[in-house]
Amino acid sequence: MNSIKLSVVIPFYNEEDNLAKLHQQVVNVLRIMGDKSEIIYVDDGSKDQSLKNLKIAVKKNKFKEIESYLIKLERNLGQTAATAAGIDYARGKVLAFMDADLQNDPKDFPKLLNKLQEGHDAVVGWRKNRTDNLFRKFFSSMANLMIRRGFGVPLHDMGCSIKVVRRKALTNFKLYSEYHRLIPALIYWNGAKVTEIVVNHHPRLFGKSNYGYFRVFKVIIDLITIKFLSSYHTKPSYVFGTLGILAEFAAGLVLIAVAYRKFFQGVFVHRDPLFLIAIFLIIVGLQFILMGVLAELIVRIYFEGLNKPIYAKPTIRSL
Numbered sequence: 001m002n003s004i005k006l007s008v009v010i011p012f013y014n015e016e017d018n019l020a021k022l023h024q025q026v027v028n029v030l031r032i033m034g035d036k037s038e039i040i041y042v043d044d045g046s047k048d049q050s051l052k053n054l055k056i057a058v059k060k061n062k063f064k065e066i067e068s069y070l071i072k073l074e075r076n077l078g079q080t081a082a083t084a085a086g087i088d089y090a091r092g093k094v095l096a097f098m099d100a101d102l103q104n105d106p107k108d109f110p111k112l113l114n115k116l117q118e119g120h121d122a123v124v125g126w127r128k129n130r131t132d133n134l135f136r137k138f139f140s141s142m143a144n145l146m147i148r149r150g151f152g153v154p155l156h157d158m159g160c161s162i163k164v165v166r167r168k169a170l171t172n173f174k175l176y177s178e179y180h181r182l183i184p185a186l187i188y189w190n191g192a193k194v195t196e197i198v199v200n201h202h203p204r205l206f207g208k209s210n211y212g213y214f215r216v217f218k219v220i221i222d223l224i225t226i227k228f229l230s231s232y233h234t235k236p237s238y239v240f241g242t243l244g245i246l247a248e249f250a251a252g253l254v255l256i257a258v259a260y261r262k263f264f265q266g267v268f269v270h271r272d273p274l275f276l277i278a279i280f281l282i283i284v285g286l287q288f289i290l291m292g293v294l295a296e297l298i299v300r301i302y303f304e305g306l307n308k309p310i311y312a313k314p315t316i317r318s319l
Contacts (some may be wrong), residue, residue, distance in 0.1 A: 004067075006030070006037040006113070007092030011082030011180075012100035013044040017206030020057040022100055023068075027061045029106040033113075038067040041100075042086045045076035083180040087170055096164045097183075103131070104162040105200035112164045112197065121169040121192035124184045125160040125199035132203075143219060151223055153185045155196050158219070162199055178218050182226060189230045234299060234310045240292030247285030254278040 008026060012019060023039070030037045043051055051072070058068045071085050087095065094116065098104040108125060115123045130137050140159055147153050159181050169192040170183075179186065188194045232239050255278045261267040269275045303310055 003036050004038050004091040004093075005035040006033075006094050006096060006109075007086075007090035008037065008039045008096045008098070008109075009042065009083065009086030009090055010039065010098055010100050011042040011044055011079050011086060012046065012050060013076060013079075013082075014046050014048045014050060015100045015206075016046075016049040016053050018100055018102045019050055019054040022102055022106075023054065023057040024061055025102075026106045027063065027066055029109055030066050031063060033110060034065070036065050038069060038090070038092060040086045040090055041068070041070050042082040043070060043072045044079065044082040045073050078178070080175050080178055080180040083183075084175040087175075090167075093167055094164055095167060095170065097161060099161040101204050102206070103202050103204055105202065108162055108199040109164070112162070112199070115195065115197050116164050116166070119193065120195050122163060122165040122184060122187055122194045124155055124157070124194065124196045125162040126155070126157045126196045127160050127201040128156070128198045130201050146220065147185070147223060151185065151227055153188055155184055155194070157196065158182065158184060160199065177222050177225075179222060179226070181219060182222055185223065186226060186230075189226070234303070236295035236299060237292035240288045240295060244285040244288030244292065247281045247288060251278045251281035251285060254281065 008030070010022070010026075015022075019041075026039055030039075041054060043054075051070075054070070062068075069089070071082075071089060073082060073085065083097065086097075094113065096109055096112070098106065104125070112123045112125065130140075132140075140157075144156060144158055147158050148155065161181075163184065165183065165187065169187045169190070172190050173186050175183075184194050228239065254274050258269060258272055258275050258278060261272055261274070262269060302308070
């Protein structure tokens with residue numbers, strides 16, 4: 001296991017026209033780099049000739065220092081599941097990721113790895129000169145701006161598939177939903193050192209993209225979920241309790257307005273819609289506070305029942 005320095009994880013789904021050329025490109029780059037490495041292809045339930053074409057390409061390009069493996073999922077589970085399978089079976093100390101659509105350039109791996117050696121835990125590609133259509137670039141840029149400003153992730157291109165990550169940075173979390181695009185944010189919030197460099201980006205020549213514009217909204221929802229779980233998974237009452245207190249405070253202000261309108265403007269309570277708003281805020285505030293208490297009970301049962309520590313596994317060194 002220790003002899004494998006780099007594992008290249010490539011999930012694919014119906015990429016029959018791209019895999020042969022992709023494999024040759026990756027092998028050529030890995031041969032130049034010289035280290036013993038492996039390529040892990042994850043077939044996410046492809047229904048075309050992808051698997052057949054890949055086997056032919058691997059047979060034509062076999063080299064002693066490069067091992068090639070296939071993980072075949074029985075049905076299409078999505079790129080997150082495929083990426084998670086690749087991570088689980090990879091043996092390298094460093095894992096590299098890329099898509100199989102030939103839009104990523106394997107020639108970027110050496111400079112990504114050189115940047116990694118400067119003391120970073122992950123280096124992510126930045127498609128500064130992206131070749132996609134204007135709508136895709138617009139939605140992507142807006143999402144990345146929101147992620148940088150709203151979530152504090154210092155990256156210009158969260159959606160770039162090509163990246164290199166040290167294995168130790170991938171040990172403290174699991175991938176769910178559409179988390180494969182959020183690996184940089186996940187490891188950044190776990191305290192890892194993450195940076196980015198500009199990489200090449202090519203237009204798609206064969207096949208069609210499996211991603212729609214609504215993926216942006218899924219990414220935002222996943223980011224909110226991850227941020228909540230990473231920052232408040234041991235103290236959920238802070239979130240729900242704060243919302244509850246704010247709702248009760250707002251209800252108090254509305255009730256003051258109701259009293260003012262009653263005594264100084266002659267507006268009876270049963271005719272004042274503000275009174276109904278105040279009652280609604282009081283009920284919502286109480287519900288948030290009770291949700292916080294229940295969430296605290298669930299969290300304590302979870303950690304104490306499984307005897308889990310509330311901190312990530314630390315590194316212990318002799319002084």
